[in-house]
Amino acid sequence: MDKFKEIIRQYPFLGFIIAFIILMLVPSVFFTDLYQSHLASLICINIIVAAGLNIVKGYCGQVTVGHVGIYAVGSYTAGCMFLYLGSGLWTTLPAAILIAGLFGVAFAIPSFRLEGPYLALATLGGGEAIRLFIENGDFFMSTYGISNIPQPIIFGVPFDTPDKYYYIAMPVMLIAVYFSFSVLRSSVGRAFMAVREDPISAAASGINVKKHKMLAFVLSAMFAGGAGAVYAHLPPGYIHPNNYTVIEMVTFLAMVVFGGLGHIWGGIIGAIIITIVYDLTRPLYEYQLFIFGLTIVLTILFMPKGIGGFIDKYFIDRRFKTKTGAATK
Amino acid sequence: MLLKIKKLMKAFGGLKAINKVDFELPANEIRGIIGPNGSGKSTFFNLVSGVYEPDPGSYIEFDGKDITNEPPHKVGELGLARTFQLLRLYQDMSVINNVMSGYHTLVPYSFIDAVTGRKKIWDQEKVIKEEMMELLSFVGLADYAELNASELSGGQRRLLVLARAIAGKPKLLMLDEPAAGLSPVNVDNLMKILMRLKEKYGLTLIIIEHILKVVMDTCSKVTVLDHGEKIAEGTPTQIKDDNAVIEAYLGKKMDDEEMRKALDV
Numbered sequence: 001m002d003k004f005k006e007i008i009r010q011y012p013f014l015g016f017i018i019a020f021i022i023l024m025l026v027p028s029v030f031f032t033d034l035y036q037s038h039l040a041s042l043i044c045i046n047i048i049v050a051a052g053l054n055i056v057k058g059y060c061g062q063v064t065v066g067h068v069g070i071y072a073v074g075s076y077t078a079g080c081m082f083l084y085l086g087s088g089l090w091t092t093l094p095a096a097i098l099i100a101g102l103f104g105v106a107f108a109i110p111s112f113r114l115e116g117p118y119l120a121l122a123t124l125g126g127g128e129a130i131r132l133f134i135e136n137g138d139f140f141m142s143t144y145g146i147s148n149i150p151q152p153i154i155f156g157v158p159f160d161t162p163d164k165y166y167y168i169a170m171p172v173m174l175i176a177v178y179f180s181f182s183v184l185r186s187s188v189g190r191a192f193m194a195v196r197e198d199p200i201s202a203a204a205s206g207i208n209v210k211k212h213k214m215l216a217f218v219l220s221a222m223f224a225g226g227a228g229a230v231y232a233h234l235p236p237g238y239i240h241p242n243n244y245t246v247i248e249m250v251t252f253l254a255m256v257v258f259g260g261l262g263h264i265w266g267g268i269i270g271a272i273i274i275t276i277v278y279d280l281t282r283p284l285y286e287y288q289l290f291i292f293g294l295t296i297v298l299t300i301l302f303m304p305k306g307i308g309g310f311i312d313k314y315f316i317d318r319r320f321k322t323k324t325g326a327a328t329k
Numbered sequence: 330m331l332l333k334i335k336k337l338m339k340a341f342g343g344l345k346a347i348n349k350v351d352f353e354l355p356a357n358e359i360r361g362i363i364g365p366n367g368s369g370k371s372t373f374f375n376l377v378s379g380v381y382e383p384d385p386g387s388y389i390e391f392d393g394k395d396i397t398n399e400p401p402h403k404v405g406e407l408g409l410a411r412t413f414q415l416l417r418l419y420q421d422m423s424v425i426n427n428v429m430s431g432y433h434t435l436v437p438y439s440f441i442d443a444v445t446g447r448k449k450i451w452d453q454e455k456v457i458k459e460e461m462m463e464l465l466s467f468v469g470l471a472d473y474a475e476l477n478a479s480e481l482s483g484g485q486r487r488l489l490v491l492a493r494a495i496a497g498k499p500k501l502l503m504l505d506e507p508a509a510g511l512s513p514v515n516v517d518n519l520m521k522i523l524m525r526l527k528e529k530y531g532l533t534l535i536i537i538e539h540i541l542k543v544v545m546d547t548c549s550k551v552t553v554l555d556h557g558e559k560i561a562e563g564t565p566t567q568i569k570d571d572n573a574v575i576e577a578y579l580g581k582k583m584d585d586e587e588m589r590k591a592l593d594v
Contacts, residue, residue: 012446182446186454187429187436190422194430197419204378204413206405206434206497215440262421 016178023170027163038162041234043275044173045227050255050267051180052223057253058262059189060216061196062111063120065249069127070107070221072244074100074228076134079146079239082232089152089168093229100225101218103130108217112210127249135241145240149232162235169230176223177268183219184264192216193262247289251278254292258299260308269307331356331501331533332377332391338384339376339557346372347383348557356500359527359534361548361565363541365577369557370537371414374503378411379404392500406434410499412490414506414537420479424470427478427489428461431496461496467529468492468522484515488522495526503535508543516540520547545569553577 008015031037049071056062077099078092087095110122134140151160152168159165183189191212194202199209232239251274259270274292281288303310334352338345347369354360362370375381377389379401389397396404410431419427436457438450465471468488473481478489487507494502507523508516520543527534538544544551545565553561553568555577561568568574576582583591 010451011448012451178446179444182450183444186438186443186446186450187433187457188440188443190426190430191433193422193426194419194433197421198417200380200401201413201417201419202430203401204380204405204411205431205493206402207430208402 012178012181016174020171020174023174024167027166031163034162037166038235039275039279041162041166041169043272044166044169045231045234046252046255046271046275047173047268048176048227048230049224049252050259050271051177052220052227052267053252053256054220054259054261054263054267055180055184055192055223056216056220058256058260058266059184059192059196060213061192062213062216063116064107064111064123064217064220065120065246065253066107066123066125066127066130067220067224067252068244068246068249069130070100070103070224071228071231071248071252072127072130072134072241073103074225075232075239075244076140076146076228077225078229078232079149080140082149083141083146088150089229089233092232093172093226096225096229096232097222098225100228101222103225104218104221105214107221108214111213111217124246124249128246131241131244134244140241143241145238146232147236147238149237149239151233151235151237160235165233165235169234172226172230176226180223180267181264188212188215196262250289250292250296254296256306257296258306260306260310260312263306263308263312266306266308273307330354330390332389332535334377334390335388337373337376337387337389339372339381339387340384345557347376350554350557350559352552352559354501354533354535356533357531358550359536359548361544361551362535362537362554363539363544363551363568364554367556368554368577370554371505372557373554374411374505374535374537377404378409378503405497408498408500409503410494410497410501411503412494412505412507414509416486416490418478418486418490418493420477422478423475424478424481424489425458425461425465425474428465428492428496429457431493432457432461434497464492464496467526484511484519487511487519491519491523491526495530495532498530499532501533501535503537505537506539507536508538508540516543523547 027037027040049067053067056064074096077096081087081092081095107123107126111119114122135142151158151165153159159168191202191207194205194207195209195212203209255270255274256267258274259268260266278288281291299306305312330353332352332354334350337347337350337352339347350373362373364370372381376383379396379399383389383397387397391407391409394407396407419430437453442450462471462474465474468491470485470488470492473485478486481489491507508519511519524547526532536544536548548565551563551565551568552559553574560573560577561571563571
């Protein structure tokens with residue numbers, strides 16, 4: 001088992017190919033109806049957003065509450081490109097990633113001077129402004145929403161049902177997760193953490209604080225934009241400004257906090273669990289926000305590093321025990 | 330000269346924290362900086378390392394380059410490392426990550442390499458990690474590599490800060506009270522490690538310290554600051570007998586006449 005771990009660590013790409021094969025087989029083994037496929041696609045999309053959010057919030061420590069605005073930018077880039085240019089996913093996805101990246105630059109600028117709750121307020125305003133701009137713009141079909149956004153056709157096979165669309169969303173998710181892992185495990189990820197822990201000390205070590213804040217924002221914006229585009233094309237291909245409110249932002253935040261802020265698996269674990277819980281609690285619609293708010297509060301109180309940190313602590317303590325024969329604390 | 334400073338000035342409002350200080354430091358020297366509280370020692374460090382911007386008219390040259398108005402990360406990149414009085418450790422990062430982030434400027438691969446996650450990166454990361462583990466075992470923290478920095482004891486934290494500053498292979502290392510709060514035994518231990526590190530990496534050191542024994546034992550030359558001005562410079566024995574220094578630390582020696590005058594007012 002250790003040998004296997006070592007090989008995966010050496011060739012991370014191999015790990016993702018294995019994950020790809022397993023995830024390809026999941027629907028045929030476990031799924032019994034279309035709705036489960038739809039849910040799986042949603043999980044994939046949420047994983048992309050949460051992985052991105054984990055970069056900027058978990059690793060770089062910049063509290064952003066405007067990510068849902070960038071997610072909306074991704075979706076509406078895809079929607080509008082379909083509406084006015086008739087483009088499909090393969091052109092809208094790169095375009096959405098690019099434009100979301102530009103919005104990431106805009107969101108990064110306040111972080112040079114603002115910190116903590118003040119930054120949260122600024123980004124909250126930014127995200128909400130984007131939604132209101134879309135809601136009131138005829139160019140974006142305002143409150144009618146954009147409908148009938150088409151699904152891609154590969155080799156003449158249309159991926160227009162939820163069970164097929166899963167095979168589009170899942171590889172996109174894997175590529176995004178691969179990128180996030182690569183970045184976070186490299187020196188750039190370490191620099192992000194250093195900026196989070198102590199910007200002055202980081203600068204003394206030769207880390208350009210502004211540059212890394214900018215990188216974190218742009219990267220995570222690209223993730224959100226890509227996820228937005230994949231969401232726009234999700235059957236039945238309908239987007240509406242109401243899908244991008246603060247409520248969605250709270251859900252995304254709950255994913256990252258519950259999964260583990262600053263843990264490499266944090267966003268992924270959180271996205272899977274919260275999306276499923278969100279779905280199971282649909283009958284209790286009026287209590288849903290209450291449940292997620294409570295989840296965030298309880299997690300921060302009793303499990304400040306989320307599930308990821310909980311597992312981590314267990315493993316690290318064990319490693320330490322075997323080395324010196326003593327437990328920490 | 331490794332570090333050349335001319336007419337360094339910094340005023341906070343009306344208070345002249347540093348007032349026209351000239352300073353020169355050749356390579357491979359150990360320089361002590363002493364002075365009473367509030368004499369501008371830490372401000373001096375912050376100005377040199379770029380944390381504060383010096384007032385116009387100041388000039389700082391490091392290793393032949395003008396660094397007067399450079400931002401701190403540029404100064405760090407050029408090979409000037411420093412530690413902080415309040416340590417400023419990355420509390421929520423593992424010990425090994427603390428040290429590895431000190432290596433940041435020397436990392437051989439680019440950002441694009443990092444995003445695409447090529448195999449070459451993991452090989453290089455492995456080399457960096459081994460090198461940093463060696464440094465950690467040198468300061469005696471190898472067993473704690475996977476622990477969070479916040480779980481270390483006070484003395485271990487001081488060692489970790491030292492290791493983090495040295496990880497970037499600096500030419501000049503500025504230490505802001507490296508031994509503050511340590512017991513005498515630990516002070517000796519820290520100083521022993523520091524001297525071994527100096528030998529191994531060929532460092533030039535500037536040390537701010539209140540424990541005079543440390544300064545007197547290790548420094549080849551001492552600079553004394555008081556109220557933002559340089560009042561003395563010389564070998565430790567010269568400094569010990571310098572009237573201006575004694576005055577700054579203990580107050581002026583008065584004869585009876587002067588004493589009576591002072592009390593009358």
